[in-house]
Amino acid sequence: MIKANKIRHVLAVAIVLVALYLVVSLALNVGNGRKGDKVLPALPRNIELSLKNIHYTETKGGVKKWDLYAEQGEYDKGRDVTRLKGVRFILPGDARSGDITLRADQADYLNASKDVVLTGNVVATSVSGMRFSTGHVSYLAARSLITTDDRVRYSDDRFDVEGVGMELSVKSRELRILQDVRAVVRPAAKG
Numbered sequence: 001m002i003k004a005n006k007i008r009h010v011l012a013v014a015i016v017l018v019a020l021y022l023v024v025s026l027a028l029n030v031g032n033g034r035k036g037d038k039v040l041p042a043l044p045r046n047i048e049l050s051l052k053n054i055h056y057t058e059t060k061g062g063v064k065k066w067d068l069y070a071e072q073g074e075y076d077k078g079r080d081v082t083r084l085k086g087v088r089f090i091l092p093g094d095a096r097s098g099d100i101t102l103r104a105d106q107a108d109y110l111n112a113s114k115d116v117v118l119t120g121n122v123v124a125t126s127v128s129g130m131r132f133s134t135g136h137v138s139y140l141a142a143r144s145l146i147t148t149d150d151r152v153r154y155s156d157d158r159f160d161v162e163g164v165g166m167e168l169s170v171k172s173r174e175l176r177i178l179q180d181v182r183a184v185v186r187p188a189a190k191g
Contacts, residue, residue, distance in 0.1 A: 051075075054084065058114060058141075065141070066091050068109065068116065082109040089116060089139065091146075097173050098127025102137065102146075114141040122148075130156045134166070144170040152177065160184040 052072045058065040071086030087107040091100045105120025119136040124146075132154040138147050146168040154161045154175065165178030 056109075064092055065144075066116075066139075068107075070107070073109075080111045082111060083107075084109060087118060089118060091139075091170050093126065093128075093173070096128070097130075100124055100126045100130070100146075100170065102139075104136075115139060116141075128156070130154075132166070132168075137166075139170075146170065149178075158186050158188065 051074075054068070054070040054073050056068045058068070067090040068084070069088040069090075070084035073082050073084040075082050084107045085105065087102075087104045089102040089104070089107065091102075093099050102118055102122060102124045104118035104122045107116055107118045109116050116139040117136065118139070121133075122135065122137050123131070123133045124137075125131050132152055134148050134152040135150040136148060137150075139145070140147060147166065149165050151164050152162070152166045154166070154177065161175075161177050161181065161183045163177035163179060163181040167176045167178070168174070
């Protein structure tokens with residue numbers, strides 16, 4: 001009988017120790033887990049949705065009109081505007097002119113009109129060597145037109161142009177600098 005009582009006591013002590021070990025382990029794991037969790041900031045009242053690493057492609061009749069990439073974005077349902085940060089906006093071109101890639105600190109995508117307003121250190125480049133820089137531009141989707149009323153610097157392999165205001169047709173690649181124009185024209189390379 002004494003042996004049976006000793007075995008019961010040993011088992012009871014073992015069960016208590018295992019239970020105590022489990023309780024302590026769970027308490028430590030749950031406590032550490034809470035410390036590592038990041039609390040997400042609340043969205044402003046007007047923001048319906050917030051996303052990171054965005055890629056949006058606009059197509060019409062199965063033809064790509066443009067690609068829009070952003071590091072992050074927030075959708076304002078009341079204004080129907082998507083505010084984007086760290087933006088790359090690509091307008092497809094033909095074999096001769098290549099794509100036009102615009103980069104900017106931020107952009108507003110106007111959902112109803114599909115216009116894009118890029119602001120902050122706007123720089124555009126193309127495979128053909130075209131480059132322009134300005135403070136802000138608007139892409140008017142209905143007209144396939146890039147426009148600004150800001151100071152702009154444009155260059156390619158033959159021209160350096162500076163002025164105020166610009167219109168660039170995405171389809172024809174025709175460029176107009178609207179006022180206060182200064183230009184340098186280089187002779188064509190002989191080859």
